[in-house]
Amino acid sequence: MLKESWSLVEEHQDKVAGYFYARMFLSRPDLRDLFPVHMDVQRSRLLSAIVTAVQTLEDPEKFDDYLRGLGRDHRKFHVEPDHYEVVGGALIEAMRAYAGEQWGVEYDQAWADAYAVIAARMMAGAEADTNPPYWYAEVVSHERRAKDIAVFTVQPMQQLEFRAGQYLSLECPKFQPRLWRTYSVANAPRRDNTLEFHVRALGAGWVSSSLVRRLQVGDMVKLAAPMGTMNLDRRSTRDAVFIAGGTGLAPIKSLLEELTRYNRTRWVHVFFGARNREDLYDLADLNRLAARYPWLSVVTACSDDPTFPGEQGNISEVVARYGPWNDHDFFVSGSGPMVKATLKTLAELQVPSIRIRYDSFSEMG
Template identity: 60%
Template sequence: MSNLSQLLKESWVLVEERHDDVAAHFYARMFLTDPGLRQLFPVHLDTQRRCLVEALVTAAASIDDPERFTEYVQGLGRAHRKFHVQPSQFAAFHGALLEALRTVGGDRWTIEYDQAWADALGLLTSNMITGLEQDADPAFWHAEVLAHERRGADIAVLTCQPLQHPLRYQAGQYVSVEVPRYQPRLWRTYSIANAPRPDDTVEFHVRAVGAGWVSSALVRRVRPGDLLRIAAPMGTMVLDRESPRDIVCLAGGVGFAPIKALVDELTRFNRSRWVHVYLGARHRDELYDLDELLRLAATYPWLNVVPCCTDDPSWTGEHGEVSEVLARYGPWHEHDFFVSGSAPMVRASLRTLAELEIPADRIRYDSFGDI
């Protein structure tokens, strides 16, 4: 671990339990410094605060891996194009975030910590600006909803047609989505549930839970003919076609979406790699796309599907969390892993894979909240 990485880790411990205060102070200071920035963000900043903290933690954790750091942070820059952020406005971001960390850190915040974050934020903002300026794609795509299918009370499958320009992406990636008719300026991330198609249509699987404004609108209010906005694709949970290893996919709930896209991609070229999909939910009715997955398994001999439920006494298949069910099988030491679902599901799966001594470089994952 480099000295910079060590200082970032040590100093983050000082503010980690008050990360909400860091985010609140940051936005207050940034909007005071550059009032014009406020109009780029939604009225409610709860999700933006959470995303800020996640981005800081992810970027700091990867700073010793230049390739991973650059890929992630330049992706953040591209993602910010949808907010119409200009390169000159990153100065306010840099200064406000450093002041927020310094303020919340209090008396224990040292000069060394301050300089470490100044250096890290310099790298962060320069790479974000590079990503923002070098992306030749549109800031976002308008997409028409062609089909909207309810799969139970809280889940919908949407098929959308990007307009004007094709959406270039890889199976397993995700995009930010805005519903301008119902929730303008609120963007939420959703995985694309299919590999690229000749007609350029994309499919989203959405669950509406709690006070999720965007997810509720997508599930309960959006209809065919409505327009969405879709931002640039992100994420690295994509297939390595050069790998000879068999594949294991762990999916929870609508986290199945990117796994379905990966399976879709594999149907187009795979001949030699076994693919095991472990699909978890609480109840059978939450396994909303199981019939389609079983149809694929009947068509492609290399695909094995293991559905499981945690809270359904009538379920006759495997019982338990998806990671618990995985651990009953194996061995898994010569496989590539893909994990997608809620943050708790992903954390539990990563712990299980660590206990099974799966090398970290063979695991790719994405976690999403229900928002």
């Protein structure tokens, strides 16, 4: 019923989103202060997130952890329990307005029930969290590795606990207040509590452009609660394959750092792909790791650099040339299209999906 009713308004998503925010801000003008000054990027985000959440409720166990994590993460916006009711009401009103005569009371009830489940789990997650809503962190190093890529390290003012492979939201209040974007941490937890990030400046990416081109040592950023489940299973004895596209290398580096602390028995193969050799921005460090740890091998590829001496083609194609991969754990990280292409290749190679973990990201997603 949820999917059936969404099909009535799907082609009007932009208008539904506009109506949704208008209803929300009209009923509670104070909520406008929780959102960015410029709403063009934000406009479809919250609506699409809610719709995705509602439509994937078939797997409540898997979704429970995600929703609780989302609730914890939303503490950074100073979201209060009564805000959930306002958002739910605006959502249903917006869809009812654009669905026309086919919208019925049974659709109202289906969305209200599903949204209530989501809100309850998010609120439970927020309430159970003993951490601060966000951490302030100081930039202690910043290095441009390519025209559009920077690697920088921050020092949180308080202890921030996370697992290798996780990501978190970051805000740069000096340049883009109230605009949060998710980035993977590029290191495993360290004694000095520092966190490293790899960021590419994207065309329309206000946050990413600021982090690459304007951020300086001494600047302060805000970090929200860590999320994500692309973690290592220490019980696994299978060899591992890490596939990274561009700055999708960040969580792969985090997992590699964790492996260097205990691994003695698993062979690990890293496939690192980019458009051109400049975008293989962290290759020197990867090669240093491979020279130090005999169990690690690194294969690089460029999809748009004919003079590159390594492999040619998309990284998913390159992985298919190697192998066999019958009994390996896979970790995939990169842009949406890169991850999608890689998952398709792995399916063709008959790698069981249960052995694949992935992290798909984009500035707009």
